[in-house]
Amino acid sequence: MISARIAIAVALLAPALALGQGVEDGESKISNDDPGRPLQMSPASTEVKEALDDFERFQRRGAWERALKALYTIPDDQALRFVDGRDGFIIPVARKRREVLAELPPEGRAAYRLFYDAEARKLLDEAEGDDEQAKLERIHSAYFTTSVGDDAADRLGDLYFERGRFDRAADCWLSVLRDHPDTNLSPATLATKAALALHRAGRMSEFDELRAELEDRYRSETVTLGGRSAPPAELLASLLGDESPGAGSRADLIKDEAPLKLDSSIEPDWMVPIADSIEAGMTAAELNQWRSSPLSDATPSSSIDGSRLHVNFLGHILAIDLETGKLLWRSAAFHNLETLVNQPGARMTNPEQFTILAREEFLWCATRDLKDQNYNASFQLECRRTEDGEIVWKSSDLPELAPFEPTGAPLWNDGTLFVAAESQQNQPLPGQWVLAIRPRDGKLIWKTQVGSFRQSRQRFYYGQRQPTPRPRLLLDAGSLYIDTQIGVLARLDADSGTLEWGFGYQTAPTQGEIHFFSPYQQTQPATTGGGPISLGDSLLVKGAQSSRLYVVDPNRMTLEWERAIGKSARPLGADERSIYLGGDDLGSLDIQTRNLSWATRLPGGSGLGSVLVRPDGIRQMTPRGVFEIDPETGDVRTILRGADLGSAAGGDVLLTAERLITVSNRAIAAYPRGGDAPPTPKEKTPR
């Protein structure tokens, strides 16, 4: 009797135990649908998820017609929405559909072709003239598994290659090699073409892998390309010739190999005081009022273009001659700043949101008028002439841009300005957007919503100001990456703005919206987040609110490794062996062992400001001068005290051909860099 009761109890409890285990396992998985995550990419509807579940269920039973019908009940507008993929990636429904179709067993594939070959062939036949690319893309997206899917992908690859989109061309040919095993096309030819495209796109780890395959697997075959016939590896070598790998169009990858020698005793070539200019003539009460405002600690945003340095300090735009330090023009004087910064509207202003970028004859700055006492007054994007500071356009005057508020530093590439922005109007909660803008006139080229915030902006009226994470952009090989810093890294096509995928990473959960007082926390340096940073073909990601570091392969869409790290850590740079991290300390993480090699605590920490990471040393501005750190050991080699000590939290370090520029809330100073100067002016990515 007792044993029967035990058996019944075990039978009843077993499902509960199994359920409990499942929940525990699921907790570590990042899901786009998790309501605790601050940002959600446009989710697919419940019907879509049910359709995918139905497909799985019918597929297991071998009911192919019903299974495939379930997949194709997904409407076209839902095909662009997002579902959870593998390894934390969040992928469009269309991609998910292609993935499940590519994994069909032979009988399923046969059934699929029976139902959809005709439709795909019809599209392929229609793919001529102006519609060619669109039709081929449609086949590649929706009918890739049909018997003509490989032909369409091959033709689409050729099209992209001709248009210089080597990354996309490589993806088309690789998709045939990987996901279309029964293709009637020559795998050797496809692999050769894909290797060529990968080389030109700068995706070298994939290129090396494919070249090894050409030398081994296809060595006995002959491939004809461009009128030349040869074994694939030989043909590839002859086609590449001395061509150096493409570096894509990565905006922050500017190499400056010329030496930089810091000497502790060097004097500045010139200095433009900021704090002293503001504080001149203040009474003791005014000085106290000014210094008690967090805005007085703000480091100005800066951007170098040619022979000029442009600065945005709390909406005051300055142009400085890099050779002489002469102030060329300024948008407004610093008078009465101490009064403005203590007004209620300014207290809610995040100083990090003032950004600037200068290129050619224009500069673009995110700014707001401190005189505007509206708590919710938004920042706007302004375009000015670098010559005289004249305003060319303002986003608030342009109907296409007016609904958006710029939230991160803009990125310029080849005549297009990319801006991370939040939507302002007609939505219950703001959305994270990326805008591509024509720089001269502010015309919107495309706009893409990356996701919707699950919380409104946090505001701290009193108490400790916590830096709000600012999204960061990276352009690489035709792809635009945005790290929202709150749990999602997303990839967009830089030409069209198509949102390709997202990568969800661990981040702090949503919090309340308005804090009249901020909760007390132990005193620790604030950090602004960093990255994403290129590690060869991979990307290093660490959100500002995340306690994990991720390395992802954005092309293979795999998570290479992840590691726990302090929440305050932020990636600063990387070389072949090490990843350099800021935060409470400046540290070096060995890429092979993933162990912390060394850590150096600098005065004021390493949580804010841009740090110059070079093979010959790491330079960081601190309140006690510019510290030069040995990247091998972390030892402090030199301290350049400089002429602008006492900054609130260090500042930014910039490098030009002739000078090292430090930018802080105290001053802008230029020091001779020593050694032989490089031939052209260089610059780090603007803050």
Add this chain to the structure above:
Amino acid sequence: MTPPLVSPPGAEPSRFRPFRRVVAVLAMLAASAGSTSAQYGLTPGFPHNIEGLTVIGKGSASAAPDLAEIDLDVSASAELTSDAIVKFRDAKKRVVEAFEGLKLPNVSIVERGLLVDQKGAVANPYYIDYNATQKAKTEVQLSRKLVVKMSGLREMDEDAALQLVGRLLDVAQDAGARVGPPAPNPYYNVVYYRQGGGMDLVRFVLEDFDQLQEQAYEKAVADARERAERLARLSGVKLGPIVAVREISAASSNRLIMGGMEPPDAEEEAPDRRLESSKLRKIPVRVELQVRFEIHPTAQGGDQAKAPAQ
């Protein structure tokens, strides 16, 4: 037997009768305690025998500090304990190496105990934020206090001492150490403080001050005798020998912790035989003694006292 619930008019309910006895006993005890207190309340802390002449003598002697101390805090925190250990090891190494690099024979570093705790949000006692603690992810934190000691201060002039102290402070900060006492918690500051402001960077110390103390005692006794002689003369009595001495205040550690907010740590507590000052100056040793002298009538008796000289 159950007592009746209803009592006759004018009679107390029987269930209250036992309490009457208790109240009477308490009243007697209270009265007795009051009379005891009255006996001692008039002269608390004073000897009952007030014969003789009692005076307070004060003496002080001072000397320049011979030691300067700087408290440093080396700490590291990380999500992974192994990272925290690397960070802490490097942080301590860099501080120690920086001071060793100075090659100053009179500078040494003393390590205090290693504290292993956690870094993260702390509940704010003055602000109700129910989720603050749950939201905060804790990190392992290792911290250790280092005390940099600079001896031979007395042999230096003020400028040289200042230069050296400044150099030590610069080296400590450049090496990434936090100088001075822990960062203040704005909420606790309301109820807790250290004497002298508590934010001093350097502590000037006088150790081994026996000889100085001896001088201060001598001066205090001499001062007491002088005062007593004056009183005796004016009172028309003759001063006899000292019959009792009581220390009112004597040289000791000048640190004071208020409010019991910080439990004393045996290791952190300042040793008894030292005097500390936050200022570079001569540190005084002050002694205050209550001295009672015997008195004897003079030849004129008490008449002189009753009729002082016109």
